[in-house]
Amino acid sequence: MSLSRPMKFPLLNLPFLCIEEVVKSWDIFDIIFFAAISQKTRRIVKSLKIPLSGIKVGVRFNKWIELGMCKIWSFKNSLESLSDLYSKRHPLVLEKNTIPLSTSRTNDALNSYSDGNELIALKMAMEFLTDAFKCSIEHVSIEMRNIPGDIGVKSTVNLCIHHYSFEPFGYTQSHKLSLLLENLEVTGTCDFSLRRTEQGFYVDPKLFKCKKLVFWPSSANWVTRETLMQFAVPQLKFEDCPFSVQDILSFVIQWFHSDNKKLEYFHIESCGQISFEKFFLTVDLNPLFFIGRNRVPLTESFRYIDFSKGLEIVRRDGLQATIHVTGRDFLLYIWHP
16 A cells, blocks of 8 residues: 555545554554544544554664564654655654654655654654554663653653763763653663763662663762662662672661562672671671572572572561672572562
8 A cells, every 4th residue: 555545545434444444454654644644534543542562762873663563663864864865755744733754665664854853753753653552662772872851752661771982971961861761651671881970970769660770880880878778679780889898788777677668689790709797797687597498589580599598687577588699799689478
């Protein structure tokens, strides 16, 4: 079906059930163009509640939306896309009273061109998709120094923010990251890899509302003991250690004396040698060497660990945890009933 067919074919004169049957037989790109024809066609598509699951969004040098089944919607600078100059383009109106996006398509790709505002085009496209379809976003990946505060996505399962340049992140970048976290709900994993953070970089720990928070090497240099104490995510992992042993001990003691039932584990890799006797056999924790058979954790990545070699601590509410140190790794694992 050509892109112009919905306008030529008198589809809107048919009974609604016939319209539904026809529209649902099209591929996703045809449905997008149909929904963009008018407010009426958009309402039709919206009423059909067509699911778009597993969407992935990339904000890098290139901006794109992966719609599943190898269907990619890319956003390009028209001046830089010289190889696409002779492709057949069609105006795509995503929002009323906005400039149409000049768009071409192949079987597996939509290419929308702008005058250098690809990020704005992507945001507008995401808002359009969220309104017209039943969307679920699986993954958002951002790999750029100028982190956008809003990309048109309200919720995603996973968020990855990677910056491989040696240019440092400072106050301006942390402010934009804070705006992004305020605008974007993350239900799964937040993954951060920032090669350098300079003085002035800070993000309120309470903005991290994901299930799992991972800091890759050098990404957590800004996290002080006071900041560490404020994280409230169930699964907290650091790939290297910006903390002293006293910082780690303070975190464990705070959890031990709290009523925090959310924390599942606190894991640090490459944290140096830690002595049980010197740091954790304290009156504050009343630890015991493990007695009984080894337990199997729910978290699959820890099933190789022999927890019988750890220290057991029991809170006043009966919740048990194991402090386990192997080589350079530290783990506080909570045994939730």
